[in-house]
Amino acid sequence: MNIVIGSKNPAKIAAVKDVFTQDVVGSAGAPSLVRDQPFSDTETRQGAINRAVGSLKTVSADIGIGLEGGVMYVDDRLYLCNWGALITNDNEIFTASGARILLPPEIEDELKKGIELGDVMDAYAKRQDVRKKEGAIGIFTNDRISRKTMFVHVVKLLHGQWEYWKQK
Known part of the structure; x- marks a missing residue:
């Protein structure tokens, strides 16, 4: 089976x-069509969906996957969030979210200025290239969970949903 991910990010x-x-597994630079720094679960999820859909428009494959990192508020505190989307050739879409972690206030201040989290983290x-690595x-998390590991969890959730539903 051929899988295409809508990103050139190595992680x-x-x-x-x-x-x-x-x-x-191949990759295609598919746009998220949301802000460079998504600021909600809804926007981050939509970015993942847009990347999955865009990847299948760019490369012929059986499945397109989009992964998107963002931030979201919980009780006025800013958290890291991430979403994934898997789309099949017959337009079945599965989405899943993963780990969340509180971000320090100084990170929030920079993001509010419109700077993307990857640049802030550098x-x-x-x-x-923090966004391409840890x-x-x-x-x-003091390197206990990497960006790749975080997204592996999301991709496992997507894969499991897709496997379950294709059996029906």
């Missing part, structure tokens, strides 16, 4: 390859 691609081990952690979740 996202690796997550899909870790779950779909028996399949051919400056905050004094590292380069991600904010890696920094704030």
Whole structure:
């Protein structure tokens, strides 16, 4: 089976390859069509769906996957959030969300200025390409959970839903 992920981000691609081990996994730069820094569960989920749909429009495959990271408020506190979407050729869409972690107030201040979390994290952690490596979740969990691992969980949720429903 051919799978395409709507991203060129190495952490996202690796997550899909870790779950779909028996399949051919390719990537396509599909846009999220939401803000560069999604600011809600709804917007982050929609970005994942848009990437999944866009990936299938770009590359011929059996399944398209979109993964999107964002932030969302809970009781006036800003949390990291992430969503995934899996779409089949017959337009069945499955979505799932994963880990959430509280972000420090100084991160929130920078995001409110319109700076994307990946760029904020590079400056905050004094590292380069955090979004392609450990991600904010890696920094704030002391490398116990990487961005790839976080997305592996989401992709497993998508894969499991898809497997369940295709059996029916």
